[in-house]
Amino acid sequence: MTTAQLAKRERNSKWFWVCLICSFFAMDFTIAAIAISMAAGDPSFRSIPGYGERAVAWDVRRQRKEDSQKLGWKLEIQRVEPGRNAIDVTILDADNEPVTGCAGSLRLFHYTRVADQYQCELHEIEAGHYRAKIDVSKLGRWHLEMEIHATGDRHYWDDLTLNWFELPEKNTGIAE
Helix, strand or coil, rough: CCHHHHHHHHHHHHHHHHHHHHHHHHHHHHHHHHHHHHHHCCCCCCCCCCCHHHHHHHHHHHHHHHHHCCCCCCEEECCCCCCCCCCEEEEEEECCCCCCCEEEEEEEEEEECCCCEEEEEEEECCCEEEEEEECCCEEEEEEEEEEEECCEEEEEEEEEEEEEECCCCCCCCCCC
């Protein structure tokens, strides 16, 4: 082989290896760009809104929860069937009597979609039974933060996790 042919072979070989390595880099960047765009566009990859403020004020939240527990109220929370488009809250006092005349609000989100936070008002439907109209048809874990105001300067506040899977349909023993 002549030196011109060897030089041409070496140039072709150099271009082949440079292009091969660059194509691996291009594939890597393409996969990374797709992964980042999927993560940024998916609402399940979000941080919990207000988590930092809640973490800083944890002592205030803890005190509110302890003050609420001193009331001795027992709450039962369940979804309204069949459409699961509402939440029923039953409130009994320390003497197992219904707590009436309350006004309250719920804030909740599903843990797979923390960016989608919902807020609704509780309305009394009968003595000690309250309903909030909200779509809770998605199964799984929900974070619920409730604030209830009753007559006589009685305030109840709690945040809890609801495990709503297909069975059982009723959440019992919550916030007792």
